[in-house]
Amino acid sequence: MPEPYRVVSMLIEAIQGDITGLEVDAVVNAANSALAGGGGVDGAIHAAAGRYELHAACAAIGHCDSGDAVATSGFRLPARWIIHTVGPVWHGGNHGEEGTLASCYRRSIEVATELGARSVAFPAISTGVYGYPPDAAARVAVNTLRSLAGTAVVDTALLVAFDARTLSIYRELLGEG
Numbered sequence: 001m002p003e004p005y006r007v008v009s010m011l012i013e014a015i016q017g018d019i020t021g022l023e024v025d026a027v028v029n030a031a032n033s034a035l036a037g038g039g040g041v042d043g044a045i046h047a048a049a050g051r052y053e054l055h056a057a058c059a060a061i062g063h064c065d066s067g068d069a070v071a072t073s074g075f076r077l078p079a080r081w082i083i084h085t086v087g088p089v090w091h092g093g094n095h096g097e098e099g100t101l102a103s104c105y106r107r108s109i110e111v112a113t114e115l116g117a118r119s120v121a122f123p124a125i126s127t128g129v130y131g132y133p134p135d136a137a138a139r140v141a142v143n144t145l146r147s148l149a150g151t152a153v154v155d156t157a158l159l160v161a162f163d164a165r166t167l168s169i170y171r172e173l174l175g176e177g
């Protein structure tokens, strides 16, 4: 019989800052399906982790579907692992965007659990280049993470806002507003 996971609660906290500097077990990257690197948080993570090493690790994996997640080493980041997830491109909200975004958070926590990561930091997936409205995306993030509390070894999920507006949306949803 496998050991049951013992952690019964997951702290969900919002902070503002640059995700690349965080001392957590894993940072989540808002990647693209080709895992090819890009702008936004993906560009920042590649630059901070080491472009050459991270590009090679991503190329070895090759692909990640929207809503799925894969892991690499964190290389030069303080974080031990990078969990690459691919958010939905916003097409107005009637194209399965919410389900795909929820899947990003769920799969990232599942991958973190497989790795044994206890603290995981998430950027506001899809809310930059991919155009997902920040308030709707934040609701999906908070609701999905809350629904996963008790199922994972992850005991701390950090929602990392890059800007003050996103931070205030998270705070309000978390009841800290």
Ligand code: AR6
Binding pocket: 017, 018, 019, 020, 030, 031, 032, 037, 038, 039, 040, 041, 042, 043, 044, 045, 087, 123, 124, 125, 126, 127, 128, 129, 130, 131, 132, 160, 161, 162, 163, 166
């Ligand atoms: N730390 C934390 N959050 C950040 C940082 C950072 N260093 N830099 C940006 N953000 P985006 P997406 C925030 O565009 O919408 C890439 O080219 C940013 O303010 O990075 O999922 C990929 O390769 C925003 O709130 O990701 C894909 O092609 C959030 O991170 C595509 O963009 C997400 O914005 C993915 O687009």
